[in-house]
Amino acid sequence: MDRAFLIKYGEIGVKGKNRYLFEDALIKQIQFALKKVEGEFAVRKEQGRIFVEAVSEFDYEGTLDSLKKVFGIVGICPMVSCEYGDYDVLEQHAVLYMQEHYQNRPLTFKVNARRAKKNFPLTSMEINAKIGEKLLQTMDHLKVDVHHPDVLLNIELRERIYFYSETIPGAGGMPIGTNGRATLLLSGGIDSPVAGYMIAKRGVELDAVYFHAPPYTSDRAKQKVVDLARLVSEYAGEIHLTVVNFTDIQMAIYEKCPHDELTIIMRRYMMKIAEDLAKKRNSQALITGESLGQVASQTIQSLFVTNEVCTLPVFRPLIGFDKQEIINISEKINTYETSILPFEDCCTIFVAKHPVTKPNLKAIKRSEQKLEGVIESLYQEAVSTAESILVGSEKIVS
């Protein structure tokens, strides 16, 4: 079994003088991801590479599954290593590696050696040629193909000698914690967990806000949101989730404002509250799962009106996505099954039969004036009584 992994990272490799910051963040994320895995690991950085090595018995599949969820990793290469030595040692282990991994399969191959230690008596080209020849002699089902080999045997000569030939795709993106913090408006639906995932992928640490409306929404609906946050946290790390009791505000809007404007006014208050909570926690943007034209509150006119209450940038990573494209991602990140559980969320309870699709900002503001005198104290209460839940704390963020 391969006991070490070479971690390939793309984008962060080109970050100039800040590069070490990104590398250190990635190492930290890898360490935290591996805390959940059975086994002990050494994670180290060496000349533009990150190595993960198991130093005890470990769960191979579990290690790969965890590493695949770390943003910033482009590829994971399972490796075999041996003590540094002369050419004979190198040759012996190269043959052993190929025999263990590719026994009895007719394949084409190519050898690609790299010397980090330049004092090895042979050049990389010489190693490639000699090892290739040896492999052809000892394993008759192998053929050389230098242009499109089935197997590219990489050999790296460092403090030890490493062999690897397979690259498992990673999650991509940038390490969590390298791009600040943003606050996700999380509902129980399909879209918002995906939106959170996509922004987290860019290295952003996530906070989340959920608007709860008892007795119109149940404990099960709330638990569903906590479960969704937990699923997203497998990628995004610990998520600070704030549950805001929104019932009274919703009732006040229902009583005082035109019914077809209910959803849009409600969403304006949600954005406002989310921004307040975000600022308190040094979060520098909001994230929503809105997709242009999906529902009445997501037309361009509606977005214009809801956006108007915010001063923070609002990230809408799904804005140009079709529903099916969003569903595909939610299936990939394993939130879909939870999202489709049939508990009502607070946006659907009082929804009008024909909500406005082209709200006018002036008209909406006029309607909101009717809330004056009532809404201020309800707003304060909603913010001050909000409940905080730390989700996914088994994986701590940097």
Place this chain on the structure above:
Amino acid sequence: MEIYFDNSATTKCYESVKDVMVQALLCDYGNPSAMHRKGFEAEQLLKKARERFASILRGKAGEIFFTSGGTESNNLAILGAARANRRKGNKLITTSIEHPSVMMVMEQLEQEGFEIVKIPVDRYGILDWERLVKEVDQQTILVSVMQVNNEIGAVEPIEKIGRYLKQEAPASLFHVDAIQSFGKMRIAPKQMGVDLLSISGHKIHGPKGIGVLYVREGVRLLPVLYGGGQQMGLRSGTENVPGIVGMAKAAEEIYERIDEIERNLYELKDYFVDQVGKLPDVIVNGKTGRESAPHIVSVSFLGVRSEVLLHALEEKGIYVSAGSACSSHKSSKSPTLQAIGAKKEQLDSTLRFSFCAENTKEEIEKTMETLKELLPFLRKFQRR
């Protein structure tokens, strides 16, 4: 304060039940089939439990079989009877308001080629007698009717059906789902002309995961589970001794004072119906008083969604269910309410209150106060 009015969904376990179960788990833990003394002792517990149910049901110990609960009892009775009597006929009769553990089995048998007839009910949930008489014929091998409906508490004329079948279609078997009636009234299957009768442990303050199927002597069923041949081969699997002794203890406690319990429950229900009827825009579904089950009241609160009222009551510590609890994870409308011809606005706004003997008048008073507080407020906020 916690007010639990969802006793038809499940009940709180009696303290005494817990005690006998702990004893069975920690001391009498032998496998009843084992040859040694530990096994013998466990077997004796089973025997006593069987005799207990036999005496309550006025039957014989050999007619009592233990299952994993009401659903399995209903499955075993219907699948077992239909498959064992396939050569005698092809027709199965039931009602349109059965629990899913009967209805879905019937639908499965329909797929397997049996003819299924669902007898409709009137607006009180009572089956259409004329229609039943018309449908019963020489092809009929099984009639399955619930004694008490779980959603509205309708009581079906079991004795009348039993007598009629014994006279007019003696080859047909009669199964009764007594899951909601057992523990609320006296039940004697043989005297009522019943061949198969299902009971569940957790509806009578016993544990979950245990039930009884009464199988009248001489009735042959095919098993559903195959294995070690326990319980005369009808229900393989090591007997759930702790569950069985717990359920038997619960049944014992209840049937020692069944008349008193029945009387108390009717008093509670009458009081509740009387009080709730005074609230505006309320419909009590089905019959009331002695013509209905002693412990179930179905009430439609017009203009309020049942789910919302349920959660609002929950916030005040009052636990009820919307329609039938078994349907709570499906958003579909209650088939029972549809079958009794409830109006569309009722389907969405009906709660079920179900009592146990430990409930009190004070709890009902508190509930009424809470309803008076909540209803006007909730009615103000409806989906427009």
